Amino acid sequence: MKLTSKNKTVLLKTILHCILFGPAAWFFYLAVLNQLGADPVQAIIHFTGLSALKVLILGLIVSPLAPKVKMIPLMQVRRLIGLYAFFYACLHLLSFFIFDLQLDWSLFISEIIKRPYITVGMIAWLALLVLSVTSPMFVRRRLGKRWQSLHNLIYITVPVVILHFYWSLKSGWVEPLVYLIITLLLLRYRSQKISRLFSRKIKTTLLKN
Amino acid sequence: MLIKNKQNNLLTEADVTDEVIYRQRRDVIKTMGFMGGTALMSHSVQANPFSFFSKEEKPLFKTRKLDYKAAILDEQKRTPEAKVISHNNFYEFGTKKSDPSENAQHFQVNPWQLKVHGEVNKPFILDYDDLYKQFFLEERIYRLRCVEAWSMVIPWLGFSLAKLIRKSDPTSDAKYVAFETLHDKEQMPGQRSRFGGIHYPYVEGLRLDEAMNPLSFLAVGLYGKTLPPQNGAPIRLVTPWKYGFKSIKSIVSIKLVKHQPPTSWNRLAPQEYGFYANVNPNVAHPRWSQASERRITSGGLFDRNRIATLPFNGYGKEVSHLYKGMDLEKYF
Numbered sequence: 145m146k147l148t149s150k151n152k153t154v155l156l157k158t159i160l161h162c163i164l165f166g167p168a169a170w171f172f173y174l175a176v177l178n179q180l181g182a183d184p185v186q187a188i189i190h191f192t193g194l195s196a197l198k199v200l201i202l203g204l205i206v207s208p209l210a211p212k213v214k215m216i217p218l219m220q221v222r223r224l225i226g227l228y229a230f231f232y233a234c235l236h237l238l239s240f241f242i243f244d245l246q247l248d249w250s251l252f253i254s255e256i257i258k259r260p261y262i263t264v265g266m267i268a269w270l271a272l273l274v275l276s277v278t279s280p281m282f283v284r285r286r287l288g289k290r291w292q293s294l295h296n297l298i299y300i301t302v303p304v305v306i307l308h309f310y311w312s313l314k315s316g317w318v319e320p321l322v323y324l325i326i327t328l329l330l331l332r333y334r335s336q337k338i339s340r341l342f343s344r345k346i347k348t349t350l351l352k353n
Numbered sequence: 354m355l356i357k358n359k360q361n362n363l364l365t366e367a368d369v370t371d372e373v374i375y376r377q378r379r380d381v382i383k384t385m386g387f388m389g390g391t392a393l394m395s396h397s398v399q400a401n402p403f404s405f406f407s408k409e410e411k412p413l414f415k416t417r418k419l420d421y422k423a424a425i426l427d428e429q430k431r432t433p434e435a436k437v438i439s440h441n442n443f444y445e446f447g448t449k450k451s452d453p454s455e456n457a458q459h460f461q462v463n464p465w466q467l468k469v470h471g472e473v474n475k476p477f478i479l480d481y482d483d484l485y486k487q488f489f490l491e492e493r494i495y496r497l498r499c500v501e502a503w504s505m506v507i508p509w510l511g512f513s514l515a516k517l518i519r520k521s522d523p524t525s526d527a528k529y530v531a532f533e534t535l536h537d538k539e540q541m542p543g544q545r546s547r548f549g550g551i552h553y554p555y556v557e558g559l560r561l562d563e564a565m566n567p568l569s570f571l572a573v574g575l576y577g578k579t580l581p582p583q584n585g586a587p588i589r590l591v592t593p594w595k596y597g598f599k600s601i602k603s604i605v606s607i608k609l610v611k612h613q614p615p616t617s618w619n620r621l622a623p624q625e626y627g628f629y630a631n632v633n634p635n636v637a638h639p640r641w642s643q644a645s646e647r648r649i650t651s652g653g654l655f656d657r658n659r660i661a662t663l664p665f666n667g668y669g670k671e672v673s674h675l676y677k678g679m680d681l682e683k684y685f
Contacts, residue, residue, distance in 0.1 A: 178653035181451055182432075182440030183503060185647065185654060244647065246659045251642065259640060312640070314501075315550045315621060316448060 153217040160221055164199060164228040168192070168235060185243040192239055196232035197309060200302050201326055203229060208333040223279050226298070230276040233269050261311030264304055271301040299338060302327050414458045414586075416578040421490040421510045429494065430650045432505035434576045440649070441583045442499065443602055444551055445534065445541035452543075453583035460540055460582035462603075467588060469517060471608035472527035477520065484573050484588050488512035493570055495593040497600070498632045498666045502641045504648050509591055510574035515565045523561070523609045530564040531614035532557045532590060533606040551617050557590065557601035558614035558628065560675075568593060568671050571604075594668040596630045627685040631676070632666035636685045 147155065171191050174180050180187040203225040210218040245251050256266050275295055278284065284291045306327065310320035331338065443453040463481040470476040479487055490510050498504045518530065536554035538544045544553040563569065570591040573580060580586040585602025592599050598618050608614075618626035625639055634644045648658045665672050676684075 175654045180654075182436035183450065183647075183649055186450065186503075188654065243654055246657055248645075248659070251645070255642060258637065258642065261640060314448075314640075315444070316546075316548065318548045 149217060152215075153220050156217050156221055157224060160224055160228075164225070164231075167195065168232065185239070188239045189236060189244060192232050192236035193309070193312075196229050196236055197302075197305050197323060199225060199229040199232055200298075200305060201323065201330065203298070204302065204327065204330040208330065227276055227279060230272045233272050237265075237269055261308055264311065265308040268301050268304045268308055271297055271304070275301075296338075299331055299334065302331075414460065414581050416574075416581055418578055419485065419490055419510055419574045421492050421574070421577075424492040424494050424508065427494060429496070429506045431494065432507060432649050433651050436649060436651075437505060437507050437575060438581050438583060440505075442501075442597065443543075443583055443585070445543040445553070445555065445603075446583065447543055448550075454581075456542055457582035460586065460603075462582065462587040465587050465605075467604060468606045468608075469521045470606070471531070471610050472524045473521040473609050474524060475520070475522045479588075481587060485579075488516050490573070493591075495570070495591055496666055497591075497593065497597055498646060498662065500596040500598060500626070500630070500638060500641065500643075502643065502646045502662075504646045504666075506648075506650070508576055509570060509572040510577070511570055511572035511588075511591070513567055514569040514571050514590070515567065517571060517607070518561075518564060518609070521609065526611050527609035528561055529610050529613055530559045530561060531606075531608045531610050532559075532601045532604055533608070534601055535603045535605045551621055555601060555617045556614065557599055557616050559592065559599075560613075561609070562675055563592070563672075566672055566675065568668060594632060594665040594672045596632060598626070599630050629676075629681075629684050631664075631672075631681065631685075632662060633664060633681055633685065634662040635664075636682055 171180075171188065175184045175188050178184060203222060206218055206222050206225065210216065241247065241252055245255070255262050257263065275297060278287060278291065278294060287294065303324065306320050306324050309323070310317060313320070439454045440450045441453040442450065443457070446453040446456040465481040465484065467479040467484065468476070469479070490512060492508055492510050494506065494508045496504055496506055514530075534553075534555040535541070536544065541553075543550075559569065570593075571588055572585070572591050573588050575584060580589065582603070585600075585604075588604050589602040590600045590604065599616075613628060616626075616628055618630075619628055632643070637643055643662055645659050646662045648660050650656075650658065652658055663669070
């Protein structure tokens with residue numbers, strides 16, 4: 145059977161939903177049954193946080209990969225992947241607030257202010273929030289050209305997430321470094337775009353002045 | 354997705370999670386390896402990509418029962434044994450909490466030699482059997498407060514550090530006590546890592562008066578049995594008014610010295626970890642507010658277990674006089 149392009153997209157999306165939602169459901173199922181070791185709270189926080197980062201990186205792979213494997217439908221799943229990254233980031237933040245801080249608002253706020261790694265994590269979450277709420281088609285149309293420049297924010301957000309991860313570690317830097325290298329390699333594919341972006345910004349500021 | 358549902362999965366809060374379930378959990382997490390990423394990275398030194406299929410079960414380290422004088426029971430809810438022996442910070446066996454219990458099961462503790470030396474008139478060595486016979490063993494139920502803002506309540510078996518030090522007859526030059534963990538890259542995979550981390554062997558230290566305080570304890574067992582390797586077999590320090598990292602594990606050397614000895618975490622990050630490391634809710638760590646902690650007992654994800662942290666972990670009556678006149682924000 146020959147799959148039409150539309151069918152391919154549907155198939156791809158179905159697979160992605162399974163791969164991206166499945167682990168979260170499974171992990172929380174295990175957590176509720178108390179099967180995540182001595183401290184399920186820490187396990188959940190680490191799992192959701194690292195998953196958010198991995199899904200973000202998966203999102204960055206799509207654009208450079210699509211032309212190489214000649215799979216146009218791939219380009220249509222970027223939003224889905226991005227929204228899953230935000231989904232994991234939300235689970236991460238909520239787990240921290242609900243299970244770790246146990247709904248203590250004042251502690252939550254003071255931790256965001258006082259712990260640099262949490263401040264940075266919060267900034268990254270806010271960036272993902274902005275990208276997520278501007279992801280529906282009608283918002284995209286309304287934003288016009290500005291939409292793309294807004295969504296270029298992701299190129300900064302991923303390194304910020306890695307900084308958050310690195311700062312959260314008591315010792316060691318190998319794992320965050322591996323993520324950083326992968327990210328930088330993926331960002332290289334956009335090096336022209338990113339440098340154009342900055343030069344344009346400089347031009348506009350120069351013009352304004 | 355296929356979810357196997359076994360009857361014994363339905364635990365109540367009161368149940369102590371048993372070995373089988375802990376093992377299932379590891380398999381589950383291994384299978385997840387969620388998008389491959391982490392499988393390639395650091396941590397699991399011993400894991401091969403096919404370990405999910407081979408399912409080899411490593412024999413567990415054998416502990417044995419000890420004779421001891423039991424502690425008087427108090428109201429504190431203890432952390433179940435399964436949690437005490439599966440949630441460990443022992444970077445010599447890996448940096449994840451589950452690493453030590455997975456990687457340390459082949460650790461050789463017999464023969465063992467603990468050297469007591471330095472500024473003493475009677476240096477001596479304790480062999481493996483001496484650790485259990487030289488001193489009368491008693492049980493102490495202590496709170497353990499980790500610098501990462503979680504805590505446990507653990508029934509240790511052992512003897513007071515003061516007894517051991519007195520036996521060595523310290524000279525008047527002895528002002529501090531320096532401790533050292535076994536250095537054995539063959540057995541301790543974490544010590545092989547060359548990338549940014551603790552400089553091995555792990556070392557710790559106490560002021561002599563801290564070491565002589567009746568609370569300072571050398572543990573050779575927990576929950577009625579000899580220590581499993583992940584908890585610091587065969588002998589470890591327990592100083593319950595200090596953060597957990599002071600309680601050095603698998604000790605091979607106790608040396609009485611003139612000057613303040615270096616300590617591992619302080620060497621790695623002096624602005625984060627001080628020499629004293631007394632539990633203090635008023636001095637925050639750059640990564641954790643120390644004002645409160647999560648007490649790990651039998652509860653799970655939804656347990657409301659965040660409690661206020663007490664100065665000196667609640668042992669102020671016993672130890673606060675040691676620090677009279679000291680600025681504890683400066684000497685953290």
